Amino acid sequence: MAASGISQGGKDYHLPWVEKYRPSKIADIVGNQDAVTRLQVIARDGNMPNLIFSGPPGTGKTTSILALAHELLGPNYKEAVLELNASDDRGIDVVRNKIKMFAQKKVTLPPGRHKIILLDEADSMTSGAQQALRRTMEIYSNSTRFALACNISSKIIEPIQSRCAIVRFGRLSEQDILNRLLDVVEAEKVAYIPEGLEAVVFTADGDMRQALNNLQATFSGFQFVNQENVFKVCDQPHPLLISSMIRHTLEGNIDEAYRGMKHLFDMGYSASDIITTLFRLVKNYDMAEYLKLEFIREVGFAHMRIADGVGSLLQLAGLLAKLCKARTRAKAP
Template structure:
């Protein structure tokens, strides 16, 4: 789900829905962010002639929500008969293309003039090469009656013959303000008790992902009935950015031993090296320091993150990063 603002349904059936589904918009115009991409989809919704689509971008930015909303607008009451949605990460083999997808493409469905059946494939970049080749052939054969919408994190993993048959719509992470706007609507509708710092923490943990933001908001409220910083970071189980910020501050002030001590405290709390370095990167990115120093800090953090991603996730690796940041700080001071 991404960027939802639709009013909650009053029906009992919707009462216990996760907020990420309860507030999923049913119109393209209700979706938050990525206005260039959404304006293209709105034109398709208005004119009706949908091309094959590839929607590419990070999780929680509105890809699946957009295509579902577009399908609803195009097919209206024929949605159930005219749309099939598959998650390619579960159904990614060639047999699924030959059976489920081909059978649906062959099915006769009465639709309004100028409309087509729609096959939605989520996480399409996880499909095997053979399945993608079979899908390409199916797209060719049934082009008169069926359109395909492929949602993926990166379009580069989709084979060229499919890419050339599709219009590619790119999505990017949502801004803090876009996420905050939607959080405020949900908070008001659900009568959530909160402080502004709590919503800031939700936005920090979401990192541009609306789905993550709404899930974190609901989890925090369900667990504590109150959304503040402490509760958010407990629920999300991420290192508190203030602890990481104090670590960076100690490096900048030349207190290397204290910085290492704070790092060890975080590590001993059970946070993984990936958790710590991901939060460290985001803290450095927003830290008030000279730009040349920030660039070097980000550079060293990036290299350390790469090594940790390769499997060298240890306290020693993180301590080595603090040492390198200290050297960068000393070198820049000497210069």
Template sequence: MASTTDDFEVPWVEKYRPNKLDDVVGNEQTLDRLKVIAEEGNMPNVIICGPPGTGKTTSVHALAHTMLGDAYANAVLELNASDSRGIEVVRNTIKMFTQKKVTLPPGQHKVIILDEADSMTASAQQALRRTMEIYSHTTRFALACNVSTKIIEPIQSRCAILRFSRLSEEEILLRLQQVCEAEQVSYSPDGLEAIIFTAEGDMRNALNNLQATHSGFGHVDQANVFKVCDQPHPGVVLEILKSCVEGDCAKASRRMKALYDTGYSSNDIIGTVFRVCKNQLEVNEGAKLEMIKEVGFTHVRVADGVNSLLQLMGMCARLCRVAQQQSTTLPS
């Protein structure tokens, strides 16, 4: 982990960006493959794809650093979505780099990192096809993207595809605790829990919310985290769902209206309802499945644009009916 300074200006996501593959958490299988590649040095063309904030960019850079060491400055060309990457750049910048002479240890290759490759136009990707093949003895490509299907098939077929998935709660928790210790953040366990809940497996989001709560309030607890993240409070949502389980539709609707009136969009509310229903509500399995089904139907309507309070109220009513039909058990 990076050394600490008192500099509050540096975003923690950058300050604690791992430099080595060993420090990247989660996705063990993918990282194991990257580590083998880094050790052997003979890197194939790779596509690394996965959701935001899970360590793709970090891993590609760590891989190139480990493989190339001091030669990194000369032997790596990085282009991301902020650089123009049209067909001209493929024809000029990339081609010139592949032809550049760089002294490397035997068995090593120059590396071209194309970050956020899914934003490259199809014609630029087409132009890469032959370049990748012709210069494969000197240069290898590492592409990072969110969805591999946005990379044209011929490029996919030339690359090994490595997938990153969202990080687990434990992995994020461990990292947050390390950063809290390094930064001497005062926190309570429910604060970190709340950060993990809102981050949805995105480490960048988790670290940013941790820093925002710390610099805004000085103490990281549940209430402060939800003030910063401004998402519907899962505690409130849990109360609504419990009212439904008790079959008290009036109470559930009242609480839902109060939540809606605080200004959250139906989309945010329904997202939280789903996660709370799935993870926190304690009812028997059958009832839970039926409830999630109803939440799902409501989500479809909201996503279709019917995002009125009436839909949310209707969902509460249907959840009450599901609870009545199923013999549900709430813990005392």
């Protein structure tokens, strides 16, 4: 979710920050400028097609749909918009009852405006429900528009895809998230140090919703946002420990690298937690490009084996040995 609406801050004291600072205007949405520009054109012209919003969690899909609906419908928003979470209401009966009944409902709207049905997590709908939805889209196309939010657009059946314009969202940049966090900490008078906000940005991994939740959780728990507190709340392996491990493998020091890995494993972090953080740090680590590609390849293979259920310390130790070996192989003439 992209967050903005800082002017709302200070009113709804008991709302989670992720809702308190949700943008109500398309122009306030952070990141994904191409997608935002397309939606601004739709809001200005008023001719909304059926839409599929596709992309990772926390990048602004649902927020964009809601903001677009508000700008198109204004005071008619409440009676002319139906919001459903398809992961809860994903059966064919929901399409035949709730969605069809709403599509049939008569609502007086300005010329060129349509009722809007928002289906969040639409890629979790059953195949039968999607087929029923396709028929409903055909029958009520004169009065109703559909906006489907999903993580993977390919899970939406092709007959629906062909009836929709697809708007793709990518993960937000670190700078976009940091700028929004700075606005929020100022509005909420959060005590922090810059390294603390950097840690929040790191844990979010391009997800604005995660960033705001982690910021609020850290402030609620400790009243101060620094690196140590953020990683305690988020319960992720500390990047400095992982970076130290990478440095030891680059130096060919397998014993020290293993000692660091065992320390993380003994702290209770799962192999999946460790390998995910390791991959993110390897991607951005300052090393020769050819060596980075070798490291990414080995980490990727290890990640695949861990995802298959082989998440032992031995698996992780084997990865460290392969990284050291890749470094040696890369140095060979």
